[in-house]
Amino acid sequence: MTEVFTVEQARYRYRDRVVLDGVSLTVRAGECVALVGRNGCGKSTLLRLLTGADRPADGRVLLHGRPAHAQRRRDVARQVAVLHQQLPPVPGLTVRQLVAQGRYPHRGPLGMLWRPEDAEASAALAATGVAGLADRQVDTLSGGERQRVRLALALAQRTPVLLLDEPTAFLDVRHQLQVLSLVRRLHAERGLTVVTVLHELDHAARFTDRVIALAGGRVAADGPPADVVTPALLADVFGVRGRVLADAHTGAVRALADDPLEQP
Numbered sequence: 036m037t038e039v040f041t042v043e044q045a046r047y048r049y050r051d052r053v054v055l056d057g058v059s060l061t062v063r064a065g066e067c068v069a070l071v072g073r074n075g076c077g078k079s080t081l082l083r084l085l086t087g088a089d090r091p092a093d094g095r096v097l098l099h100g101r102p103a104h105a106q107r108r109r110d111v112a113r114q115v116a117v118l119h120q121q122l123p124p125v126p127g128l129t130v131r132q133l134v135a136q137g138r139y140p141h142r143g144p145l146g147m148l149w150r151p152e153d154a155e156a157s158a159a160l161a162a163t164g165v166a167g168l169a170d171r172q173v174d175t176l177s178g179g180e181r182q183r184v185r186l187a188l189a190l191a192q193r194t195p196v197l198l199l200d201e202p203t204a205f206l207d208v209r210h211q212l213q214v215l216s217l218v219r220r221l222h223a224e225r226g227l228t229v230v231t232v233l234h235e236l237d238h239a240a241r242f243t244d245r246v247i248a249l250a251g252g253r254v255a256a257d258g259p260p261a262d263v264v265t266p267a268l269l270a271d272v273f274g275v276r277g278r279v280l281a282d283a284h285t286g287a288v289r290a291l292a293d294d295p296l297e298q299p
């Protein structure tokens with residue numbers, strides 16, 4: 036299978052603070068991968084390196100075999116759509132106008148001119164359940180509504196690769212399941228490659244095929260959910276005492292975090 040992302044011994048620091056300290060992993064075309072780990076362990080930073088928005092201080096981050104940061108932004112945007120943790124403020128822009136901007140990488144020289152009638156943008160609005168909000172100004176939306184608009188913006192880009200940074204943030208439980216089911220369905224139907232940061236280990240186990248846990252600036256575990264989501268992971272990576280229940284029929288795992296462990 037083709038390697039979409041190849042990360043070799045990537046290191047990254049913010050001033051004197053080392054965040055990634057030798058991360059190595061590969062993501063192949065058509066994989067659906069969860070990236071998990073404690074707050075501040077470097078998940079968003081790693082996503083930024085994968086898109087080439089930033090480059091590692093050391094090591095290599097390749098997108099389709101070439102350094103991600105050295106590729107033209109528009110070429111990357113045709114390949115990879117990103118759901119960022121935050122939308123930039125977009126004063127005066129309606130949902131429809133914002134989501135239509137997801138089409139930008141596919142347009143010609145006048146690409147900045149949005150075309151609200153774009154079929155892909157309309158499909159993305161419908162798929163994420165925000166078509167009814169299309170004429171609302173984005174800045175007036177609730178956190179959960181805005182979150183679904185962010186996903187619509189990423190889907191409108193119609194790329195073979197999706198990078199999602201906490202796609203369920205702000206969502207009520209029903210919308211969490213709807214969004215993750217949608218991502219899973221797109222992965223299955225379109226063969227999308229998905230890398231998604233998730234905080235809920237249950238979601239990682241249920242909606243992805245592979246879980247990569249970051250800790251101490253490195254990959255602490257990487258494999259199928261049933262192998263990675265264990266009491267040892269809860270303790271060592273997340274600092275909690277917990278249990279992991281496996282469904283007797285499907286083998287699907289559920290993680291129950293019981294108590295925070297004393298930290299050294």
Ligand SMILES: Nc1ncnc2c1ncn2[C@@H]1O[C@H](COP(=O)(O)OP(=O)(O)OP(=O)(O)O)[C@@H](O)[C@H]1O
Nearest residue numbers: 049050052054072073074075076077078079080081
């Ligand atoms: N621009 C910045 N300048 C300095 N430090 C930063 C900057 N951005 C992030 N950091 C720090 O780098 C570390 C990793 O941040 P990152 O956002 O990648 O973590 P994360 O795993 O995505 O966290 P979370 O789960 O809380 O979203 C954190 O300690 C954060 O405070």
